[in-house]
Amino acid sequence: MPAKQQTSTSLDAVHFTSFLNGRQEPSWLTTQRREAWAAFEAADMPFWRRTSLKGFQFSDFSPASAQVTISWDGSDAGVVVLPLAEAIDQHPELVQKVLYSAIRSDRDKFAALNNAFVADGVFVYVPKNTTVEQPIHVQYAVPAAGAMVAVRTLALIEHHSSATIIEEYVSSDPNAPAMVLSGAEITLADEANVTFNSVQTLGAQVYNFGGQQLRLLGKDAHAEWVNLVIGAKTQNVRLEADLQGNGSNIEWNGLIYANRQQQLLVAPTLHHAGLNTEGQINFKTVVDDEAYAVFDGMVRIPKTGQGTNSDLRENALHLSKNSRSDSIPGLEIDANEVKAGHGSTSGQLDEEQLFYLLSRGLPPVEAKRMIVLGFVGEIIDLLADEDLRDQIEALVAAKI
Amino acid sequence: MDANNLVIRNLHVAVDGKEILKGIDLTIEQGKIHAVMGPNGSGKSTLAYALAGHPRYEVTDGEVWYKGQDVLDLEPNERSKLGMFLAFQYPVAVAGVSVANFLRAALNAHRAQEGVDPKETAIPMAEYRKLIKQRMDMLNMAPDFARRYLNEGFSGGEKKRLEILQMAMLQPSIAILDETDSGLDIDALKIVAEGVNRVKEDRPELGVMVITHYQRLLNYIKPDIVHVLMNGQIVREGGPELALELEDRGYDFIREEVFGNAS
Numbered sequence: 271m272p273a274k275q276q277t278s279t280s281l282d283a284v285h286f287t288s289f290l291n292g293r294q295e296p297s298w299l300t301t302q303r304r305e306a307w308a309a310f311e312a313a314d315m316p317f318w319r320r321t322s323l324k325g326f327q328f329s330d331f332s333p334a335s336a337q338v339t340i341s342w343d344g345s346d347a348g349v350v351v352l353p354l355a356e357a358i359d360q361h362p363e364l365v366q367k368v369l370y371s372a373i374r375s376d377r378d379k380f381a382a383l384n385n386a387f388v389a390d391g392v393f394v395y396v397p398k399n400t401t402v403e404q405p406i407h408v409q410y411a412v413p414a415a416g417a418m419v420a421v422r423t424l425a426l427i428e429h430h431s432s433a434t435i436i437e438e439y440v441s442s443d444p445n446a447p448a449m450v451l452s453g454a455e456i457t458l459a460d461e462a463n464v465t466f467n468s469v470q471t472l473g474a475q476v477y478n479f480g481g482q483q484l485r486l487l488g489k490d491a492h493a494e495w496v497n498l499v500i501g502a503k504t505q506n507v508r509l510e511a512d513l514q515g516n517g518s519n520i521e522w523n524g525l526i527y528a529n530r531q532q533q534l535l536v537a538p539t540l541h542h543a544g545l546n547t548e549g550q551i552n553f554k555t556v557v558d559d560e561a562y563a564v565f566d567g568m569v570r571i572p573k574t575g576q577g578t579n580s581d582l583r584e585n586a587l588h589l590s591k592n593s594r595s596d597s598i599p600g601l602e603i604d605a606n607e608v609k610a611g612h613g614s615t616s617g618q619l620d621e622e623q624l625f626y627l628l629s630r631g632l633p634p635v636e637a638k639r640m641i642v643l644g645f646v647g648e649i650i651d652l653l654a655d656e657d658l659r660d661q662i663e664a665l666v667a668a669k670i
Numbered sequence: 671m672d673a674n675n676l677v678i679r680n681l682h683v684a685v686d687g688k689e690i691l692k693g694i695d696l697t698i699e700q701g702k703i704h705a706v707m708g709p710n711g712s713g714k715s716t717l718a719y720a721l722a723g724h725p726r727y728e729v730t731d732g733e734v735w736y737k738g739q740d741v742l743d744l745e746p747n748e749r750s751k752l753g754m755f756l757a758f759q760y761p762v763a764v765a766g767v768s769v770a771n772f773l774r775a776a777l778n779a780h781r782a783q784e785g786v787d788p789k790e791t792a793i794p795m796a797e798y799r800k801l802i803k804q805r806m807d808m809l810n811m812a813p814d815f816a817r818r819y820l821n822e823g824f825s826g827g828e829k830k831r832l833e834i835l836q837m838a839m840l841q842p843s844i845a846i847l848d849e850t851d852s853g854l855d856i857d858a859l860k861i862v863a864e865g866v867n868r869v870k871e872d873r874p875e876l877g878v879m880v881i882t883h884y885q886r887l888l889n890y891i892k893p894d895i896v897h898v899l900m901n902g903q904i905v906r907e908g909g910p911e912l913a914l915e916l917e918d919r920g921y922d923f924i925r926e927e928v929f930g931n932a933s
Binding site for chain 2: 620648
């Protein structure tokens with residue numbers, strides 16, 4: 271168990287030493303943690319143009335454990351689905367292949383802190399030629415006010431294998447302030463296949479800083495990725511799909527739904543390093559009240575990425591005058607034989623759609639709810655779990 | 671005056687500040703089929719949208735009465751609940767909203783009563799499924815239609831059939847069909863017209879306003895009365911033979927009689 275330091279009022283070396291002393295881990299991991307802590311101490315507070323950290327103080331938070339609930343009914347031979355600490359203990363060499371593969375301690379102060387304290391999470395290993403039918407569902411619950419949790423979803427999917435992984439971030443107390451350092455690092459070998467759903471419905475006083483990466487290392491690897499960003503007070507999360515394997519491809523959909531004073535940012539990057547890779551990014555954004563949402567997307571096609579087929583779309587819906595959204599779709603292309611498109615739209619509720627529904631007797635509030643749910647439903651419908659779909663739909667319906 | 675007739679008096683409507691309807695007087699009688707015919711730009715669709723309460727169509731003068739209510743005072747959804755239905759010329763696509771969910775919500779909105787928990791008035795799921803299946807069978811629609819998103823990727827014919835399905839589900843007492851024939855080939859047109867006739871058979875008290883440019887739809891939906899709309903006014907009324915005369919001679923002869931040779 272990681273040490274809990276709920277009583278302390280500032281995040282300092284004492285916390286880290288105490289955390290480290292409570293753990294018996296392989297030396298490579300301890301070294302990484304120490305380096306990360308040093309990087310955290312050395313780094314300045316990041317300046318993010320589109321994420322305000324006004325009012326944020328590290329001293330408001332102390333390291334704590336997230337409540338991790340892993341549900342999986344499968345029993346496939348050789349498949350590992352374990353809490354992170356147990357996986358480090360039982361399969362250190364497998365964990366080492368994915369942990370820290372995406373989130374770099376030199377990225378910024380939060381990434382460093384994340385790497386120093388990462389303790390809770392799930393580790394999934396799928397050996398060659400194995401189809402895991404049952405979805406692996408993990409829920410991370412932030413336990414209490416003032417908690418700082420560092421969480422990671424790790425997966426290694428070997429040759430010609432597949433799995434579905436659903437991660438959920440929730441707050442036990444919807445009003446408790448907390449800091450979540452989130453992360454996902456997933457690696458796919460040749461012809462491997464993953465469906466990854468990441469659903470964030472944290473409480474209204476939570477900061478969420480993190481990174482997620484799907485590395486499609488193998489040829490013809492395939493990923494379906496759904497990101498739902500609905501909760502938290504402030505989020506700054508970078509996402510990356512790294513298509514290194516020749517012929518690898520990804521379908522990537524996401525939703526940001528921000529209302530009240532939420533400030534939610536996702537920064538997805540689609541990196542077409544391999545030959546003949548394909549990727550589609552399709553994100554939807556809804557902003558209401560005084561909320562601010564940012565989609566900072568990037569498609570990178572280096573010289574090695576000949577034959578790339580890439581498309582990036584973002585559509586934003588504004589439900590109030592005081593809400594804002596920024597969409598920054600970027601393209602960097604260094605290969606010459608590629609197809610790459612991008613586009614973003616932003617608009618208000620469509621008057622003609624509204625009138626059409628009203629003309630059938632729906633009251634205005636219900637008509638509006640139906641149109642918005644339809645707009646977001648195209649993304650929510652992609653979730654791999656029916657109960658979760660219903661739950662998210664109800665959550666969004668309540669926000670409208 | 672029969673309260674079950676839709677009575678339009680001296681209706682003036684402007685769009686973006688420009689007057690399109692210049693004093694329409696028209697009564698749609700309970701149980702009767704009225705054709706409103708006119709050339710392009712005469713104000714036919716404006717009449718349809720204004721009656722349905724589209725916010726872009728500004729009523730500058732006149733009145734519309736139905737079932738003892740001043741229709742112009744009602745919101746679009748209240749007009750629907752009163753029994754008025756507009757089949758759109760250009761039905762609107764709404765992504766992510768399935769036909770089945772939408773129609774159930776619309777039906778429940780119609781059943782809702784003030785001060786009563788909507789759960790009590792809502793149609794039970796089993797009853798709803800039975801009803802929509804029966805109406806879709808009546809209109810020869812494939813079952814998967816109900817699961818599709820509202821008008822999303824629909825062909826012209828499918829859109830118009832969905833309008834008629836909505837009419838069959840909501841059981842209005844006044845239906846306004848705005849150029850339901852536009853964009854349809856003759857087979858699609860026959861199917862849609864037959865759908866309208868079936869709904870009417872089911873509900874003989876239904877008053878219908880068929881808005882059309884051409885006579886051909888009226889071969890399949892037989893009007894009792896034909897009104898000719900031109901320059902924002904009803905300029906001529908007659909029996910079904912008037913539609914045939916228009917088919918033969920075009921609109922020019924009426925234009926000349928009403929407005930002289932100037933145009």
